[in-house]
Amino acid sequence: MSQAPFAVTLVTLFPDMARAVTDFGVTRRAVENGLLALETVNPRDFTEDRHRTVDDRPFGGGPGMVMKVAPLEKALLAAREGNPGARVIYLSPQGQPLTQAKAVALAAQPGLVLLAGRYEGVDERLLDAQVDEQVSIGDYVLSGGELPALVLIDAVSRLLPGVLGHQDSAEQDSFSGEFEDLLDCPHYTRPEVYQGQAVPEVLLSGNHERIRRWRLKQALGRTWQQRPDLLERRRARGLSNEEQQLLDEYIAEQSS
Numbered sequence: 001m002s003q004a005p006f007a008v009t010l011v012t013l014f015p016d017m018a019r020a021v022t023d024f025g026v027t028r029r030a031v032e033n034g035l036l037a038l039e040t041v042n043p044r045d046f047t048e049d050r051h052r053t054v055d056d057r058p059f060g061g062g063p064g065m066v067m068k069v070a071p072l073e074k075a076l077l078a079a080r081e082g083n084p085g086a087r088v089i090y091l092s093p094q095g096q097p098l099t100q101a102k103a104v105a106l107a108a109q110p111g112l113v114l115l116a117g118r119y120e121g122v123d124e125r126l127l128d129a130q131v132d133e134q135v136s137i138g139d140y141v142l143s144g145g146e147l148p149a150l151v152l153i154d155a156v157s158r159l160l161p162g163v164l165g166h167q168d169s170a171e172q173d174s175f176s177g178e179f180e181d182l183l184d185c186p187h188y189t190r191p192e193v194y195q196g197q198a199v200p201e202v203l204l205s206g207n208h209e210r211i212r213r214w215r216l217k218q219a220l221g222r223t224w225q226q227r228p229d230l231l232e233r234r235r236a237r238g239l240s241n242e243e244q245q246l247l248d249e250y251i252a253e254q255s256s
Ligand SMILES: Nc1nonc1C(=O)N1CCN(Cc2ccccn2)CC1
Pocket: 091, 092, 093, 094, 117, 118, 119, 120, 121, 122, 135, 136, 137, 138, 139, 140, 141, 142, 143, 144, 145, 146, 148
């Protein structure tokens, strides 16, 4: 029996941006297969003035504009009505970091309402009244919350049952399963030699155990080199004897 789609409602002044999810790739297939449903609600449709005003000058002065409470509140109530029980998230640099663990937690929710802010942000009273949590995709300032929302939707969608076929299995991703918290290993495909560079022979050996060990060694080594913070997280959970041995080998090879 097919399950109900995972419902996401994006509250945004630019609903056409949702096409980045609904019209391309894995997430497009998820929508077509009824695993993901993405609706948009535009606060401008809930304005009552001739100019369809959604922003206003900040109390206390200062640059830029702030998104008004009233249109947002009506838009969020409409979004929640169409997505009962959904968790309401505001994308913002003030939010908690989006990590794979957070994506896993969000994929387990009944649904999501994502509020994409523009301008200098949203009236704080709206956030206090309507938002469950704030999420940031990184410590940099963008022009709006739509791209962060689309990033979050992509990360969550890949975790929904049935979205990824075995070909593009999520298990081999850097942040899940045996490779959890590790950077990815190198990938190769035809031709076997490109500009004099040959594919590592182990990958042509057909020896799946050797291949698994090589990939794990590369993932551990690259994480050691590029993201020691992630390796520490993995170490805190304990490296297996095999993982420690592979990492030691990799480090020894780097200094030889
Ligand atoms: N980095 C990020 N990760 O999530 N969102 C972002 C991000 O840069 N933005 C741009 C500014 N928007 C409006 C805004 C401005 C100030 C305070 C609160 N909201 C929110 C979304």
